[in-house]
Amino acid sequence: MEKIRLEICCGTTCYMLGASQLLKIESVMPDEWQDKVEVSAISCMNMCVEEEICAAPFVKINGELLRRANVESVLEKIGEIIREEA
Amino acid sequence: MNDDVFVEMECRQFIKTGQEACGDDYQLMTLEEENRAIAVLSDGLGSGIKANMLANMTTTMALKFMRSNLDLPGAVETMMDALPVCEVRHISYATFSIVDLRLGGTTKIIEMGNPRYIHLRGEIEVPPYKHERFVSPNWPDREVDTYNVRMQTGDRLIIASDGVTQAGVGQKKYKFGWRRSGELEFARDLIRRTPDISARDLANAIAFQALSINPEKCADDISCLVIYLRKPRVMRILTGPPYHREHDRDFALLATAGADNVVICGGTTANILERELGKKVKIDLKLIRADDELPPPGIMDGVGLTTEGILTLSKVCSLLEKGDPSSPIPPDAPMAARLIINRIEESDRIEFIVGTKVNEAHQDPNLPLELELRRNVVKRIAEVLEKKYRKKVDIKYY
Numbered sequence: 001m002e003k004i005r006l007e008i009c010c011g012t013t014c015y016m017l018g019a020s021q022l023l024k025i026e027s028v029m030p031d032e033w034q035d036k037v038e039v040s041a042i043s044c045m046n047m048c049v050e051e052e053i054c055a056a057p058f059v060k061i062n063g064e065l066l067r068r069a070n071v072e073s074v075l076e077k078i079g080e081i082i083r084e085e086a
Numbered sequence: 087m088n089d090d091v092f093v094e095m096e097c098r099q100f101i102k103t104g105q106e107a108c109g110d111d112y113q114l115m116t117l118e119e120e121n122r123a124i125a126v127l128s129d130g131l132g133s134g135i136k137a138n139m140l141a142n143m144t145t146t147m148a149l150k151f152m153r154s155n156l157d158l159p160g161a162v163e164t165m166m167d168a169l170p171v172c173e174v175r176h177i178s179y180a181t182f183s184i185v186d187l188r189l190g191g192t193t194k195i196i197e198m199g200n201p202r203y204i205h206l207r208g209e210i211e212v213p214p215y216k217h218e219r220f221v222s223p224n225w226p227d228r229e230v231d232t233y234n235v236r237m238q239t240g241d242r243l244i245i246a247s248d249g250v251t252q253a254g255v256g257q258k259k260y261k262f263g264w265r266r267s268g269e270l271e272f273a274r275d276l277i278r279r280t281p282d283i284s285a286r287d288l289a290n291a292i293a294f295q296a297l298s299i300n301p302e303k304c305a306d307d308i309s310c311l312v313i314y315l316r317k318p319r320v321m322r323i324l325t326g327p328p329y330h331r332e333h334d335r336d337f338a339l340l341a342t343a344g345a346d347n348v349v350i351c352g353g354t355t356a357n358i359l360e361r362e363l364g365k366k367v368k369i370d371l372k373l374i375r376a377d378d379e380l381p382p383p384g385i386m387d388g389v390g391l392t393t394e395g396i397l398t399l400s401k402v403c404s405l406l407e408k409g410d411p412s413s414p415i416p417p418d419a420p421m422a423a424r425l426i427i428n429r430i431e432e433s434d435r436i437e438f439i440v441g442t443k444v445n446e447a448h449q450d451p452n453l454p455l456e457l458e459l460r461r462n463v464v465k466r467i468a469e470v471l472e473k474k475y476r477k478k479v480d481i482k483y484y
Contacts, residue, residue, distance in 0.1 A: 044353020
């Protein structure tokens, strides 16, 4: 199975509005997810300019944009994907 | 100053155990338009505050006299007359070494009472082409030596206080201390192994070695001043998107040539470079601690380091303002700021290429912190680098 790609925008805006917490997400993921998810940081997705700033922080999960991301919403989305694939 | 050569001057000191102030003092000055630099190191009689004052008076006078090209024996006489007399030992002095360095001309070294300087070309010690000694008429027990040398690019001068040469005195292995010969061998050995060692690293290494030879405590103030003439090391920091989009390409190309080190500060800036140069930023999250207070740094292959923009630059600025050239940044400093400062320390000339387009998202009142304007932070960094760290800084706006 291909790994789930979690990309976190680490531009100034996203970082200040919560991406700093998202970078620690691996420490709260269930053990059995650890080798199913690949977490990476992106310099800037440029979304705060293209979209609106209050939708930050932005993440992409398997390429799909998630707005106002926080640890709970990201874990939920990953959980959905894992359940679908199972 | 001649653009092909950079005069790197650094001094490392350790204070005698039990004292609050260093009894040695040094002052450095670069006179760009005269292609000239002056360095003075003085060791005040005794230790602690009193010695520090004597040493400081001496370096201040010496620097002023040298700068105004005062005639030598007269200047030295005035300095000795001006210093107060010690009630116990009835001598009124602080020893000193003065280097009056002229690029492309004769460099003069004037010494009274300090260990003799070391002039190295690679690992070879170079003798002076002229040496004179005179005795002061008012202070007949004081001899002043003047040496004329010619400095070339790649040459180093090492000036030390007797805390270095007499380190370890009385120990079995160092009956007469480390001595100048020990210091010389140590420096030559280091240069043999790391031919490009900076003045800063060499001064640090010699001072640390002297400190470690002393058993348990630092027996005397230790100072090691190194002057290194070298090709300037250029660092370029690109930050912010250009005001006009059609300048993106020229801006991006500045990251690819003419600098030894390149740092790209800012997410949008990194995006522009990725697009214009066809490169990709890689961020390794394993390299940072979970509680690091700045966004993680990355690498753009073949180009250089990438970091977030304004938060990182603001942190770099406050760390530089708090720190000083001889004391490294605190161990808990965030990774991105640490990597930038390490590169700054290794460089002589720092070029900022500042894109002036304002990121509107940063002005949004919903942000939890007020963000400084990029241009202001860069100006503050430039100012502290020039004043405190003796770096040459250029800022270009795009």
